Structures are given as C-alpha cells and as structure tokens.
Amino acid sequence: MSRLLEAEFGTEPAFRRLSALTALDEPARTALQRAMNRARMVAARRDVLAEGAEINETLLVLDGWAARFRQLEDGRRQIIGLLLPGDLIGLCDQERPLASCSIVAITDLQLCVAPDRAASPTLARAYALSRALDEVHLIGHITRLGRLDAHERMIDLMLELLERMDLAGLTEGGQYALPLTQEVLADLLGLTAVHVNRTLQAMRRAGDIASHGRALAIANPPALYRRIARTSPRVSALERSATGRLNFMGGLT
Amino acid sequence: MSRLLEAEFGTEPAFRRLSALTALDEPARTALQRAMNRARMVAARRDVLAEGAEINETLLVLDGWAARFRQLEDGRRQIIGLLLPGDLIGLCDQERPLASCSIVAITDLQLCVAPDRAASPTLARAYALSRALDEVHLIGHITRLGRLDAHERMIDLMLELLERMDLAGLTEGGQYALPLTQEVLADLLGLTAVHVNRTLQAMRRAGDIASHGRALAIANPPALYRRIARTSPRVSALERSATGRLNFMGGLT
DNA sequence: CGCCAGCTTGATTGTGTTCAAGCGGAGTGG
C-alpha cells in the first residue's frame, strides 16, 4: 500500500469515525482499508434493506446518508434514525438476524462490508462503542419525540447531527451539509412537512440557523445547547479529552 | 437441588422468558438457578441506576416492573422503555460502560446479577436475542411516539406489553396485571396524565379494555391488531411455532 | 418548453395541553 493511499485512507470519514471511537491497531487498519477498497454504490432513494430481510453481513457506510424507517400499513412513515458515514448497519451477535426496520438511501450511498470484528480487538471495541452510540441515539430520539416541541426537536436533531458529523470529520466551522428534504425531516421528527417548513422559517428569522444551499450553519451551538433541554445523554460525552480520545459514554442500561 | 425447587425454578418468569427465547442447556439452567438464589430487592419508586453511572454487572429482573427514563433539566421526563420480569439490564460488550439512562423501580422489584454469558452458549444466545428484542421495542416506541395518536399509542403499548408478559408466562386469558399509574403512562406515551385519563375512559366506553383493579383485560386482541397500524415489527414474530419455540425476529439493522 | 419534486403560504380544524378544582381511598399520627 503506497503512502499516498495510506494518507487518503486516514481522511476517510468512516475511518475517522471509527478511530475516534477507539485507537485502531495495525490489523484493524489493514482490514478496514481492504474492506473499503471493495465499495458498493446505492443510488439515492433506493432501498438498502427491507424490514424482515435476513442480514448476512454487517455494512459500513463510507459516504452519503441513509435512513432506517418503519412504514405503517396506512402509509405513515417514521424514520428511526439516520445512518452517516462511519455508521455500521446490522451489527449484532446473532447468527441469522432479521432486519428490524427498512433502510433507504437518502443520498447516493457508498457502502462496504464491515471487516469481521475478529480482525482485531480494537476493531471489536470500536464496533461495541458504535453500537452503544446507536442506542444512545435511539434513546435521544425517543425523548425528542415524546417530550420536545417542534422547535426543540429541530434544534436538538441538528445538534446531534453536528456532533456525529464532527466525529467523522465532516464539519467545518460548526457547519455541515444536511442533505435532508423537509419531508424527510418531518418523518424523522414526527411532524408534517408543512410544519417543518414553518419551523425552519421561524428558526432562520430568529437567526438560529442559516442555510446556504445544502450547507447548514448553526449559528451558535453553545448558546443553543444552553437554551435547549438536550435529549442526548450528555453533551460532554462527545467532547474530546486531552488525549484526543473520546471521553465516553455508552452501554445499554 | 431438590426436585421441588427445580419445579419452582421452571415457573419463574425470568426463566420462562429466557428459555422461550432459546432452549437453555443444563449449564445455563444451573447458572441461572444459582444467580436467582441471590436476589436483591428494590422498593417501588427507588432508583435502580442513575444515568451516567458505571455499570459493573448485568442485572436480571426476577419480579416487578421498572422503567428506563431520561429526565430533562426543566423536569420533563420521558420513559424510554419498561423492564419486565426476565428482562436484562445493562447488557453490552464494553468493558466499563456508563448507563445511558436512569432506571427507577415502578413496583417493588426483585433483581439478581445475570450469570455470565460465558456459562453457556445457549445463555449467550438468549442474551443476544433479548438485546435484539430490546432494540425492537425501542424502534416500536419511536414509531408510536412519532406517528400514532393518543388512542393508537395506548392500544399499541398494551398489545406490546401483552406479548412481553406472555413471553414470561404472566398472562391469563389475554389479561395481565398492569401496575402503571396514569402519570407513568403519560411519561411513556408522550402525553399528559390528563389526556391519558380521557383516552382510557374513551377506551373503556368503547369496550376495548376493561380493568378490574390492577388487572387489565384487553377485550379482543386480534381485532385490535387488525384495527391498529401496529408499530412492533411483525405481530407474528411472537407467535409460537409448533415446537413451542419462538419463530423469531431480532437483530439490529 | 414543460414537468415534477420540493418549498412556501394562507385559512381552518382538531387533538392534546394547560390550568384549576374536586373527589376518593389508603396510610399516618394524634
């Protein structure tokens, strides 16, 4: 592997996220790099996985966004969570698990098969932390839907995504690209698209956010953090310690 | 161990639930039985675990109900999920995980330390399935909160609890004891206690449910299943196959 | 050019909240 490729690899969002979770040793890096060379593409709006399908392999998101969702018989849709670069799909310790929700590509998506956790104990640890983080996000989402109003939900979500994008090295000066339509936001936040629209407008007028094309700028995250009863477990959980390592939460309860 | 004790053990809700998840071999049964002999009690309304606390051991609920919840700074509370007999607390594969939410005893609670999964591969499998089921419940809860109205949320929850209680052998003729105050239901369903009250009254008037003291009778589960856009992954997931084993779902996505 | 998806706006309706008050039963202390 040439040094150039190695350097490129180091800036890959998925690699950045996993190594932010825990320091990866050489076998882990090698396994990841090999897996990432066999990427597959999924076009925007295409299904990645249908609910109830058998899961044969764990996938790793390399680029683009996807959404886990559940669809009710009458057509109502609830998005369970978003999958960002570096997120894992289908992590579990059963033999032949079935998907508990469907997954759709929100943008064009680049995936690879995640290397087996047996490749390295550090990789196994990164996976365990990733899974714990997933659960934290589910819990945050429940709290958002159950106890926050439309404005709070929106801000809370944007702050969660800021943290997550940051983990994968995908933010710049508190800004990041938010490739979600208002309809997707609605299905995520348990609102209607119309109401999402009005909420966003109010937030822009209030100066809380600014969007230039796809880029979302959150005016003053620390101020918002203070103003909002945050659903995520603890804000500080994603603050990096002096070592550059995460000073971390995790674990089911 | 005398045969009598062995027989008692076989009817323990926690044991019934775990062995409904997967057939448990002798080492698993022995380990469980030994663990269950060292039960600890927690009085109703007492905290079992505070958010952010370090989790040193996995716990198993033997008797009574508990709730995982997150409390916002302004006092709003959202219940993330309920813990019923046979449910596990703190399952994960990290070394020193921190609790991602607080847990409070809803009724008097009997707990024990869950035997190490290394005790038996069948036990490990039961734990993995239990964890997958937990995630399914989180997903169902998100869908409930995001896309169902008050009536639907109530019915959907009651059906989920019917299935879960049944798994632990704690139902009789479609009835089970529901030890939740209207305030707890409100914090669970993202509603106010006042509105829960009115919703329950409407359901009683409509004949959907009947409560005699603590016992909740759901009039006609199959009919409700049909009427309601269910949030749980698939209703059939909890139907027992001819073998008495579960014909099962599970698995993260 | 024409289409379509996504965004915007207004008017109206409705589900659920808020505030306020009262009730009934279980447990406690005088």
Place this chain on the structure above:
DNA sequence: CCACTCCGCTTGAACACAATCAAGCTGGCG
C-alpha cells in the same frame, strides 16, 4: 377512632400547537 394528608384519578373550560386542505411558486432536468 377520627382527622389529616397525600396520591392518583376525574372533570371542565380555555388555549395552543400542529395537522389538514388547498393553492401557488421555484428551480432543475429531460
């Protein structure tokens, strides 16, 4: 034994947040 309290349940009236319905706008793309 009674008074007192507290908790959970119930009820009513007014209000508010978000849904619904309907229409028009904008920009990218075939």
